[in-house]
Amino acid sequence: MPIVIIAIAEWFGTALWFTPNAVIGDLQRTWGLATGDLGWLTGAVQFGFLLGTLGLGLSGLADRTRASRLFALACLVGALSNALLPYAGGLWPAIGLRLVTGLSLAGIYPIGMKLMVGWAPGRAGLGLAWLVGMLVLGTAMPHLLAGLGWSGGGLIGQSGGGSARESGDWRLTLWIASLLALLAGVSIWRLGDAPSLARASTPTPSRLAGLAAFRIADFRRAAGAYFGHMWELYTLWTLIPLLLIGDNPSLSPQALSMLSFALIAVGAPGCWLGGWLSQHLGSRRVAILGLAGSAIGCLLYPWLAPHLGFAALVAYLAAWSLLAVIDSPQFSALSASACPAALIGSALTLQNAIGFAISAVSIGLLVPWLPALEATIAWWLLPGPLLGLLALRRLGRPARFGP
16 A cells, blocks of 8 residues: 555656646747746756755765655645746746756655665665656656647647637646645655654765765666666657658647657556566566666667658557666666665655656757767667666676775
């Protein structure tokens, strides 16, 4: 039961992540935003998340504070900053609120992983698979909302005045997300910390607690594999709608949004499948399977894509997307198993921070080159899974150098 509660709380809590994407059209009309301004709202959340995870991971606060209380506080702060967004009145106050939301998400996503590891110590791979699967659904949700034409017609540039919604209704999208986050916080507050986490809640010896984990050889290997995985994953998800529209320019915005939702959301059952497999094969083997599968996806795409029909291309991207994320929870399970209990929160939080920073660099470097690289952009994603496989090769073996 705790696994279910934490997974649903993670889904509800991370509903705060992309809420402006579902009301893009209304924000443009209300505040007179240009299309380019909208990226600042998403970027502010990502930057806030990076700052928050770095702060929690380096300070050791993730392990000096009860995880359930930190999670609940983060949900409260995030819910308030999100609920206040309709009253921002313009772009820059909204960016400030979204920055606070990003900071709060640093206390929801990685701290949720610590809670899951604590409550499911013998089934961390399975528990984290459910947790990350819920996060994947949250990541894909804006595409679904846009495809359904909900939230005031959310698609940028959608024409006509046929929306049946009144002008103030778009606020409900934000407030419902805030309510879900509050429910997540209450449920985790009531659940509390696992007994194993409570026993390990002594102060860590160093203020730079998360860095201490990198002295552990197997943590370095698992984290290195995760970093390679993050080079590929979010860039692939960013490219999916661009690859679809490039292959079929006649796609309607609604069809593009629904296909993008499906091709990203397929990762959720992929995570759950990976969690089930981890109970039989172990997290390391599932991680190797995912990295090898996504490496093959990167390698073959430039050769196959020009010759595939559109339906076959969609099927190929679905398989690639699933394999690119099936291993994601297993890296956290491997990292957590390599750490002493007193370091798990700080170590996973810092690992998240570095991973998301790598994904931002990958997106920033590669996506602008899509018009020039076309299908061969997939080869620039290939180093990520290959380096991940190299890092996992010696997992579980004695270190050659150092501790």
